[in-house]
Amino acid sequence: MAAKRRPRKSTKKSARRSTRKGGLRRLIRRLLPVFLLAVIALIAYAFHLDVKIRSQFEGKRWTLPAKVYARPLELYPGRALLQGELLAELRDLDYFRQTSAVNTGSYDVDDAVVIVHTRPFKFIDGQESSQRLKIHFSGQYVQAIENMGDGLPRSLVRLDPVQIASIYPTHNEDRLLLRLDDVPQQMLQALIAVEDRDFYNHAGVSIRSIGRAMMANLRAGRTVQGGSTLTQQLVKNYFLTNERSLSRKINEAIMAYLLDFHYSKDAILQAYLNEIYLGQDGRRAIHGVGLASQFYFGRSPKELNLSQQALMVAMLNGPSYYDPRRHPERARARRDLVLQVMREEGYITPGQAQRAIDAPLGVVNKPNSKVNRYPAFLDLVKRQLRENYSEADLRTEGLKIFTTLDPLVQHHAQSTVSAELKEMERYYGIESGVLQSAMIVTDTVSGEIQAVVGGRDPSSAGFNRALDAQRQIGSLIKPIVYLTALEQQAGFNLTSRLMDEPLSVELAEGKTWTPQNYDRISRGEVPAYLALVNSYNQASLQLGMQLGVDRVIATLRRLGVSRPVNIYPSFLLGATELTPIDVTQMYQTLANGGFTAPLRSINAVYDAQDQPLQRYELELEQAAEPGAVYQLNRALQLVAREGTAKALYERLPPELNLAGKTGTTDDLRDSWFSGFTGDKLAVVWLGRDDNKPAGFSGSTGAMRIWGRLFERIGAQSLRLVAPQGMVDLWLERETGILYDAPCGNSLQLPFKTEIVDTLTVKSCQKKTPKNWLEKMFGQ
Amino acid sequence: MKFVYYLLALLLMWISAGCTTTPETDDGMLPMPRELEQPQVPVQETPGVRAPSRSNSAVASILLDVQSAIQAGRYSVAASQLERALRIEPANARVWHYLARVRFNQRRYAQAANLAAKSNALARGDEALRAQNDALIDASRRAMP
Numbered sequence: 001m002a003a004k005r006r007p008r009k010s011t012k013k014s015a016r017r018s019t020r021k022g023g024l025r026r027l028i029r030r031l032l033p034v035f036l037l038a039v040i041a042l043i044a045y046a047f048h049l050d051v052k053i054r055s056q057f058e059g060k061r062w063t064l065p066a067k068v069y070a071r072p073l074e075l076y077p078g079r080a081l082l083q084g085e086l087l088a089e090l091r092d093l094d095y096f097r098q099t100s101a102v103n104t105g106s107y108d109v110d111d112a113v114v115i116v117h118t119r120p121f122k123f124i125d126g127q128e129s130s131q132r133l134k135i136h137f138s139g140q141y142v143q144a145i146e147n148m149g150d151g152l153p154r155s156l157v158r159l160d161p162v163q164i165a166s167i168y169p170t171h172n173e174d175r176l177l178l179r180l181d182d183v184p185q186q187m188l189q190a191l192i193a194v195e196d197r198d199f200y201n202h203a204g205v206s207i208r209s210i211g212r213a214m215m216a217n218l219r220a221g222r223t224v225q226g227g228s229t230l231t232q233q234l235v236k237n238y239f240l241t242n243e244r245s246l247s248r249k250i251n252e253a254i255m256a257y258l259l260d261f262h263y264s265k266d267a268i269l270q271a272y273l274n275e276i277y278l279g280q281d282g283r284r285a286i287h288g289v290g291l292a293s294q295f296y297f298g299r300s301p302k303e304l305n306l307s308q309q310a311l312m313v314a315m316l317n318g319p320s321y322y323d324p325r326r327h328p329e330r331a332r333a334r335r336d337l338v339l340q341v342m343r344e345e346g347y348i349t350p351g352q353a354q355r356a357i358d359a360p361l362g363v364v365n366k367p368n369s370k371v372n373r374y375p376a377f378l379d380l381v382k383r384q385l386r387e388n389y390s391e392a393d394l395r396t397e398g399l400k401i402f403t404t405l406d407p408l409v410q411h412h413a414q415s416t417v418s419a420e421l422k423e424m425e426r427y428y429g430i431e432s433g434v435l436q437s438a439m440i441v442t443d444t445v446s447g448e449i450q451a452v453v454g455g456r457d458p459s460s461a462g463f464n465r466a467l468d469a470q471r472q473i474g475s476l477i478k479p480i481v482y483l484t485a486l487e488q489q490a491g492f493n494l495t496s497r498l499m500d501e502p503l504s505v506e507l508a509e510g511k512t513w514t515p516q517n518y519d520r521i522s523r524g525e526v527p528a529y530l531a532l533v534n535s536y537n538q539a540s541l542q543l544g545m546q547l548g549v550d551r552v553i554a555t556l557r558r559l560g561v562s563r564p565v566n567i568y569p570s571f572l573l574g575a576t577e578l579t580p581i582d583v584t585q586m587y588q589t590l591a592n593g594g595f596t597a598p599l600r601s602i603n604a605v606y607d608a609q610d611q612p613l614q615r616y617e618l619e620l621e622q623a624a625e626p627g628a629v630y631q632l633n634r635a636l637q638l639v640a641r642e643g644t645a646k647a648l649y650e651r652l653p654p655e656l657n658l659a660g661k662t663g664t665t666d667d668l669r670d671s672w673f674s675g676f677t678g679d680k681l682a683v684v685w686l687g688r689d690d691n692k693p694a695g696f697s698g699s700t701g702a703m704r705i706w707g708r709l710f711e712r713i714g715a716q717s718l719r720l721v722a723p724q725g726m727v728d729l730w731l732e733r734e735t736g737i738l739y740d741a742p743c744g745n746s747l748q749l750p751f752k753t754e755i756v757d758t759l760t761v762k763s764c765q766k767k768t769p770k771n772w773l774e775k776m777f778g779q
Numbered sequence: 780m781k782f783v784y785y786l787l788a789l790l791l792m793w794i795s796a797g798c799t800t801t802p803e804t805d806d807g808m809l810p811m812p813r814e815l816e817q818p819q820v821p822v823q824e825t826p827g828v829r830a831p832s833r834s835n836s837a838v839a840s841i842l843l844d845v846q847s848a849i850q851a852g853r854y855s856v857a858a859s860q861l862e863r864a865l866r867i868e869p870a871n872a873r874v875w876h877y878l879a880r881v882r883f884n885q886r887r888y889a890q891a892a893n894l895a896a897k898s899n900a901l902a903r904g905d906e907a908l909r910a911q912n913d914a915l916i917d918a919s920r921r922a923m924p
Contacts, residue, residue, distance in 0.1 A: 074867065076837035080829060125859035126844075140829060156837040445869040446862065593900050595893065615855065618862050618878075620893040626900040679869050714829040719870065723900045724909070 046254060053255040054262060056238050057271060062175060062287075064398030064608055065168040068381060069161035070405040071450075071603075072123065075135060076156045077144050080714030083137045085408050086114055092162045092407055093119075094367040096298040103303055104130045112137045115148070121160035124402065124604050124612065128158055140714065162407055165372040167382070167394045172283050176290035180270040183289060183301050187309040188269070189347045194313055194338050196230040199269070204231045204260030205253045231256040234272045278312075279319045281366070286319075296324060298364035306352060307359035310338040324363045332361060374414075376454030377405050379464045380581075380601045388614060389605075398608030403601055404448035406441075412712040413439050413451040413682075414458045420705045421456045421686075428695065435694060437686045437705060438465035440584045444681045446618050447588055447597030463689070470563075470577040471670045471685060474663035475535045475698065477556075477574035479590065479632055481544045482532050484555045486628035489547065491758055494529035494635055494749045495731055495738065500539035505569040515541060515573055518664065518697075527736065529635045529749060533643030535662065537573055544572030558623040560585040560596045574663060583674055584683045590633060591659075591676035593723075594624035626723040631750050633659050633720055638747075644699055645675070648707045656710070657718040662698030669693050671701030678716030682706055727753045729761060739764040838864045838871060845877060854885045872901035872908060879915055883922075892919040 073089050075081070090107050098106035101117040108115040113136050120130040132148040145154040166174060180188075192199045198206050206229050213227030228236070235255045259268060277285060278292035286295050289312060293301045296315075297308050304312065314334035315322045324331035336357050343353040372378055381403055385394060393399065421435045439453040454464035463469070485492045500523040504512045517523075517537050531539035544552055549571055556565065566576035578586075581599065589596045597620055605614040636659035639645045644662045652658070660675025671686040671694065684702040687694045694701065722728075730739040730746035739746060743764030751759070841864040848857035861878040868874060879894035895912040902908045 074837070074863070076867070078837075123859075125848075125856045125863065155840040443866060443869070445865055448866075593897070595897050595900075615859075617858065618865070619890060620897055622893055622896055626896075710829075712829060716869075721870065721872075721901045721903050724903060 046258075049251065049255050050258045053235065053238070053258055057259060057263065062177065062274065063173070063396035064177070065166040065174055066394045066397070066399040066401055067163055068165040068167065068378065068401045068403060070164050070403060070407050071448075072121070072128075072158040072161040073408075074156065074158050075133075075142055075145055077142055077153075079142045080140055081137075081142050082140060083109075083112065083114060086116075086135065086137075086142075088411070089159065089162065089407065090114075090116065092368055093160065094294070094298055094364070096364045101132060103299055105299055116159070118157070119160045122610055123158070124615065128160070131157065133157060161402065164374055164403070164405060164407070165378045165381075166284070168284070171285070173285045173287050174281075174291060175274060175286075175288035176294065177274055177288070178270075178290035178301065180266055180273070183273060184304065184309055186306060186342070186347060187289075187301065187304070187313060189345070190310055190313040190338055190342050191230075191316070193341050193345045193347065195233070195316060196228075199230050200265055202229055202231075202260075204256035204258070205229060228252075229256060230272050231259055231268055234268060234275055235259065237272075237275045237277060276316060277319060278315060279323060295367060296363050298367070305356075305359065305362065306348065307335065307339075307356040308362045310342065310356060311335040311361060311363075314338045324361050325366060328361060328363075335361070374405060374407075374410055374452070374458075375460065376464050376466060377403070377410065377449075377452040377601065379454065380449065380452055380467060383467075384600075384602055384616075385605075399613070400606040400608075400610070402603045402606070404443075404450060404603055405601070406450035409441050409680075409713055410451035410453075413441055413453050413709055416705055416709045416712065417453045417684075418456050418458065420708055424696070424701070424704075430695070434688055435686065436465060436689050437684065437702070438469055438580045439682060439684045439705065439709070440466050440580050441680060441682045441709075442584060442588055442599060444588065444591035444676050444679055445595075445597065447585075447592075447599045448603070449584075449599055449601045450680070452601075465685065466580045468579060469685065470579055471687060471691075472575055472665040473578050473583060473672060474574040474665040474670060475537075475540075476583055476586075476661055476663035476672050476674055477552075477572065477576070478532055478535060478540050479636060479661055480555050480559070480586070481540055481547065481552050481572055482528065482635070483590075483624060483628055483632050484547050484552050485528070485543055486631050487555075487625050488551065491755055492528070493751050493755060493759075494631055495527045495736070495759075497525050498528055498531050498536075498539040499542050500524060500526050500531060500536045503538055503542055503545070505541070505545065507568065513570065515570075527731070529638060532635050533638045535644050541569070541572050545569060555624070556586065558596075559589040560598070560623065574665070580683050580685050583672070583685075584681065587674045587676065587683060588681055589623050590629060590636070591681045592620075593633075594622060594626045594629035596621045596623040627726055627752055630720060630723055630726060631752075634750050636661060637718070637720070640675070645673070645703055647699060648675075648703065651707060651711055655717050656715065657720075658710070658715075659718060659720075660703075660706070662703055664697040664699075667693040668695050668697060671696040671703075672698050673703035673706045675703075675706055676718065677710070678718045680710075680713070680715045682709060684709075722750060725753050726750050727756060729756070729759075730764070737762055838868050838874065841867075842874070842877070849881065849884070854881050857881050858885075870901055872898045872905065875901065876908060876912055876915075879912070883915060883919060886922070888919040888923045892916045892923075895919070 087109070095105050095107045095116070097108060099108060101108045101115040104117050105119050106117050113134055115132065115134055117132045118128070118130055121128050133154065134146040134148055136143040145157060146152070147154050168174070196209070198208060206227070209229060210227035232252050235252050274288040274290065276289070277287055278289070279286040279295060281295065286292050289301055292312065293299065293304060297304055311324060311331060314331060314337070315324070317334065321327065322331045322334050339348070339353045339356050342348045343350055381401065385401065389399070417437045417439055421437055424430065425432050425435055436455055437453070438455065439451070440449060441451040442449050452466045454460070454466050455462070500517070502514055502522060504514045507513050515537050518535065522538055523536060526536065526539055528543070549567060549569055552572060553565060553567065561578065561582050563578060563582050565571060585599050588599065597618060600616050602616050604612060604616065607613050637657055640648050640658050640660050645660050648658065656677055658675050658677050660673060663672030664670070669687055669691055672684065674683045684706045686696055686701040686705065728748050728750050730742050730748055732739065732744050732746045734745065738759055738761045740761050741764045742748070841860050845857045845860050848860060858878060858881050861874055861881065864871065864874045875894055875898035879891045879898060882894060883891035895915040899909055899912045902912065
């Protein structure tokens, strides 16, 4: 309009001042290049926007966080599992309770029976399909599993794994990608009816909608309706800013037009459904209908009922305003509006609409946090991942990381540590919060790490004591000394005589070192097993000095510990600093009969398309002679039967047959216990961060936590299998005489067959009733 | 000389294949874990203290899957399944032996030998299995570069 008037004005003016005419022409001539430049700039700008929107749409449209999973729960008849533990796992998995468990991802409980409708899941070794299972419990066991589809029993099934963490892009967006086919038709109809009626007809921007919106807003005197098409909303979500300016609106419109020009309506709709923001879970932003469906309804979009579909469409308009958990009334009103529109458009019958309006919102409880539930364990996982993946890959490529974490064990481990430290502080009147502890639990043979406790506070992502606290290990080193002797010293056996008496060791700078026993009593000549079982320092040092520090260190290296250690004689009594995870690796090799399996927190890494990228497999290295390890482990069982760890059996069942060793350092600064059963190894450290005396020996501190843990988790009995070439003899305790059969007050011990000839073995003349202990050990 | 090793290896694989495909033979290669037949240590359930898992048919069902995976040449799947079986029964010498065999077929000879040695350490009294482990260790050592 203004442009038209201006020439007229200038004509009038030109009549009066003709000299100005030439000036105006000059001005136009001068402005013309500027104008042309502006046009070129606009075209270039549009081109720039085109490239930008196309690369956004076609390229890697979404950065997907890496998902970290726990181990899947294996269910089989005979498995020690409490019904409550299965239910805890199902809750961890965000299964919802539903009568008869009709939908996948639901469960139901009826007395000692749990019905689970499992979700399908693709594992490393095959697909686990969705099944409706009836799981019967009997006491502490799974008694039977029945597939309700065919009525047949199942001998082994596994649930999908719990997601324990996500490694997020910096903007914390999370989504579950879906295809258009994954969305129910009715929901698409509702979406278009409510948000963009002309979607299939307009060219990305709809003048009609803008007009309609303007009219509505004018009538209302405020903004009540937006004229944005779905395409515009998609563009807006791509470059999410909250700026409400004209220039942004124009950019949006140009890009929407360009998108519509380049791509099909269905492609745009699918992108919209994956992109759209639908809520917040702490720091995690919920994007896309796929994830929102899980987040709000605990099921996939295909499984949503009409009412839930309408609610989902309702929320699109303002996910926080219509948040059905925080504002159920608003959400319900909006949902009903959506249903009403659907009915008016003829997508649903009035009857269907009414039933959906009468239905509850159908929202499940807020799912468990997927951000980082076990920071100490995730810390270990990330360290292992960084060896092979860049930080960017982890945050954006949608990797799936299958870890070895056992949430049930982790839960018990963490709660035991937290509760026991509190209890100890209370009981002994220690300032609250001063004691610290760390624990690692592994599978004995595979080296898979089931739990990591980095400190008393489960949510702390700070100092990870399990991995980083370097503390003196005290008597935990002793088994390594005895193992070296059993392997390398000709004729050495568990009854070999050691001198438990003050021993002075020459140190550098002319100093001497004369260690004491824990109770400051020297016992003179003692059999080797007794020195180990009761943790006599002087006898062990004497043995270690015979062997030489170098040889003992070499044994430690073979068992898998690579950290630099103290090379002085005090090493032989554990005056060297290791971390709990170092100790775990060392004892894992013992628990595994002399075979080292590198500790693992990851089983496999998959890419976003479910293709395996990497497997971390079980690998074994024979690190020690199985016969020597067998003798050592038998002695470590005696530690718990009658030595420094015998208090464990006050509460644990005698059949557990656990093997273990206590460790205590000077002035009670560090309290350690490392012990294993048939299937689990746990290492516990307890002390103070400032390295001041904590006041606990291995038995009174760390071992107590270990014992409490094993009361709570079901562990298999340790049944040591003698390797070839071993024979048992009976040592009469008072006389030290060896018999070939149980005799009087005698102790059954293993020997290498080849050295039996060098020993004096008598036949027993006394009648000895077998006690339960000997029956147990009689292999 | 190499040819002889090759023949030995072939022979071993033939024996293995024979064993896994004929579960009815009574040569100790039944997919049923031996532990099932052994008397169990009686488990007394102390109130408040958790009892360990009992032996079960879960491992047997995994071993059936393992057999078909091996026959189809899907060794890494078989290995994953065997690892799964070991989580349930860590002291099952037969499962360790199968895993050793899978590694041998994958030409991972060092692992095959180590795993067979582990099987041996648990296979006391099972002379047939020990002999198979020993043969596998021999063949692995010979095949190693």
